[in-house]
Amino acid sequence: MCGIVGYVGAEQAAPILLDGLSRLEYRGYDSAGVAIYSQGKVRVAKAKGRLQVLSDMIQGGRAIQGTIGIGHTRWATHGAPSDVNSHPHVSHSGNIAVVHNGIIENYAELKSFLQSKGVPFVSETDSEVVAQLVEYFYQGDLLEAVGRVLHRIQGAYALGILCCDQPDQLIAVRKDSPLILGLAEGANFLASDVTAILRHTRDVIYMEDGEVAVLTSQGVQCYNSLLQPITKEVSQVDWEVDAAEKGGYEHFMFKEIMEQPQALRRAVFPRIQDGEVYLEDFALTDEDIRGLSKVYVVACGSSYHVGMVGKYHLERLLRKPVEVALASEFRYMEPIVDEHTLVIVISQSGETLDTMAALREAKRLGAKVLAIVNVVGSSIAREADEVLYTWAGPEIAVATTKAYTTQLAVLNLLGLYMARRLGTVADEEYTQVLEQMLLLPAQMEEVLEKQSQIQYLASQYFNHESIFFMGRNVDYTLGLEGSLKLKEISYIHSEAYAAGELKHGTISLIEDGTLVVAVGTYGPLFDKALSNVVEVKSRGASVLALTTQSQGERMAEVANDLVTIPDTHPLLLPSLGVVPLQLFAYYVALHRGCDIDKPRNLAKSVTVE
Numbered sequence: 287m288c289g290i291v292g293y294v295g296a297e298q299a300a301p302i303l304l305d306g307l308s309r310l311e312y313r314g315y316d317s318a319g320v321a322i323y324s325q326g327k328v329r330v331a332k333a334k335g336r337l338q339v340l341s342d343m344i345q346g347g348r349a350i351q352g353t354i355g356i357g358h359t360r361w362a363t364h365g366a367p368s369d370v371n372s373h374p375h376v377s378h379s380g381n382i383a384v385v386h387n388g389i390i391e392n393y394a395e396l397k398s399f400l401q402s403k404g405v406p407f408v409s410e411t412d413s414e415v416v417a418q419l420v421e422y423f424y425q426g427d428l429l430e431a432v433g434r435v436l437h438r439i440q441g442a443y444a445l446g447i448l449c450c451d452q453p454d455q456l457i458a459v460r461k462d463s464p465l466i467l468g469l470a471e472g473a474n475f476l477a478s479d480v481t482a483i484l485r486h487t488r489d490v491i492y493m494e495d496g497e498v499a500v501l502t503s504q505g506v507q508c509y510n511s512l513l514q515p516i517t518k519e520v521s522q523v524d525w526e527v528d529a530a531e532k533g534g535y536e537h538f539m540f541k542e543i544m545e546q547p548q549a550l551r552r553a554v555f556p557r558i559q560d561g562e563v564y565l566e567d568f569a570l571t572d573e574d575i576r577g578l579s580k581v582y583v584v585a586c587g588s589s590y591h592v593g594m595v596g597k598y599h600l601e602r603l604l605r606k607p608v609e610v611a612l613a614s615e616f617r618y619m620e621p622i623v624d625e626h627t628l629v630i631v632i633s634q635s636g637e638t639l640d641t642m643a644a645l646r647e648a649k650r651l652g653a654k655v656l657a658i659v660n661v662v663g664s665s666i667a668r669e670a671d672e673v674l675y676t677w678a679g680p681e682i683a684v685a686t687t688k689a690y691t692t693q694l695a696v697l698n699l700l701g702l703y704m705a706r707r708l709g710t711v712a713d714e715e716y717t718q719v720l721e722q723m724l725l726l727p728a729q730m731e732e733v734l735e736k737q738s739q740i741q742y743l744a745s746q747y748f749n750h751e752s753i754f755f756m757g758r759n760v761d762y763t764l765g766l767e768g769s770l771k772l773k774e775i776s777y778i779h780s781e782a783y784a785a786g787e788l789k790h791g792t793i794s795l796i797e798d799g800t801l802v803v804a805v806g807t808y809g810p811l812f813d814k815a816l817s818n819v820v821e822v823k824s825r826g827a828s829v830l831a832l833t834t835q836s837q838g839e840r841m842a843e844v845a846n847d848l849v850t851i852p853d854t855h856p857l858l859l860p861s862l863g864v865v866p867l868q869l870f871a872y873y874v875a876l877h878r879g880c881d882i883d884k885p886r887n888l889a890k891s892v893t894v895e
């Protein structure tokens with residue numbers, strides 16, 4: 287999705303903006319641009335395509351002198367990717383430049399209004415209307431003009447605004463689209479994502495919806511939606527600068543796969559103390575937990591797949607009904623949710639619009655909402671009643687890996703914590719799972735050591751144009767995740783089935799040489815997993831199987847190829863089982879020469895419906 291960065295200070299703005307934008311590239315974009323106040327004018331450079339095109343156009347920033355500016359990477363919504371539709375957009379006099387993330391829902395009406403007043407438009411975007419409207423209202427006071435614009439526009443927006451007449455200040459506005467302010471000595475920043483400014487500062491202000499800020503090189507003043515000055519808390523970001531850099535790896539995705547044991551240690555170890563689950567600042571009381579009639583898990587994409595594992599695990603642990611829903615469906619399905627429902631929303635970015643909308647719907651219906659989120663201070667984290675952070679560090683690759691495994695770990699800890707209060711987990715099992723959880727990072731390291739084997743298998747299978755995944759129970763959910771990973775980065779058509787469903791239709795697709803990835807880690811259903819492998823093999827399939835070490839020998843008798851993971855408690859199997867599937871997707875995509883960190887058409891955080 288789109289990215290914003292803004293700078294005001296004493297240094298040349300253009301190279302700083304280009305660097306900031308390069309750190310937002312991972313979010314997905316189709317064009318980029320900057321606007322800089324330079325020698326009495328707002329100078330704009332923007333271009334369709336990779337950031338490098340823009341950078342070459344302005345000689346890495348040297349071609350535009352100036353110490354204040356705004357930059358943007360665009361992911362087209364209104365109007366095709368093109369030079370003219372790229373941001374920043376400039377008002378017709380050239381006085382005002384604007385970068386915008388989000389969607390201005392009533393832009394057509396506003397555009398007609400402005401056109402009727404003789405204002406010419408050049409782009410097809412919804413965003414241009416903001417620049418034109420600020421100019422329309424501007425009478426010498428930029429903040430006042432912005433305030434009037436905010437009363438007119440509807441939708442979601444994060445805005446960075448620069449005006450020729452007030453060349454010492456930037457204006458930042460936020461509603462339903464993330465925007466933070468970065469504070470440094472003699473310089474200040476605005477950005478849609480902390481990674482854009484992490485090299486310059488760790489002191490940030492998280493803007494709330496409806497807030498406006500004026501940034502100069504000397505300071506930042508925030509205002510509420512009535513433009514009354516307010517004082518905001520400054521937070522410190524604890525991410526390491528190099529956590530958002532490749533650090534010698536060819537791809538962020540591979541680096542993040544390899545970081546998983548460490549991410550798990552961060553997510554889990556502080557939360558197991560003296561043999562008990564300890565959840566920091568957890569306000570759900572024992573009485574609240576006992577009063578729950580059901581749990582809903584709501585999320586999108588891979589986070590939804592974590593929710594599907596959660597359905598199996600939480601129902602087993604809590605003995606309460608657990609429903610799992612796609613966030614994009616939840617709010618339109620009239621969910622049966624009330625004050626006795628706990629709604630768990632899961633989101634790496636904390637900015638996914640559908641998940642945010644589901645959270646709001648759940649709160650409106652009276653439910654308590656607990657968020658499992660990676661990005662500290664993100665919108666979902668701030669709006670939920672309770673937050674459990676995954677502490678995975680910045681995840682840059684579009685395809686999620688370490689966020690998935692840490693989300694799963696946190697969900698398991700939450701399940702154990704609640705089950706302990708409900709008395710629905712035996713002491714012995716509780717202790718056993720916690721002990722095994724502490725071993726999980728080391729076991730994951732063992733799985734990661736199988737990278738060469740998995741790379742070899744990928745070299746055997748990367749030419750397939752269609753790959754099936756099958757499994758039962760949590761292995762089915764792993765199949766869904768393995769299939770999603772594979773298709774999003776390698777562009778191979780892939781589907782995942784609950785293995786028992788095959789004979790109800792899908793098995794007709796199996797023919798000589800079809801590759802089926804059979805996930806069969808879950809002990810109680812292992813015999814059934816074996817039968818399914820035999821079933822598809824007898825129809826000509828080649829089977830690449832995934833199971834545990836103790837079951838490996840029996841699986842090896844029927845499968846063509848086999849990858850094993852260490853044995854552990856059943857609740858922890860998906861945490862290990864997902865790793866070979868991530869590696870398989872990665873190596874297949876590598877063999878196919880795909881753009882692994884930035885797959886086509888995809889964005890890292892999906893902030894539109």
Ligand code: F6R
Nearest residue numbers: 587588589633634635638685686
């Ligand atoms: C897949 C992937 C996506 C995200 C989904 C939700 O690899 O990354 O499916 O899981 O877009 O994103 P978050 O978790 O940020 O809400």
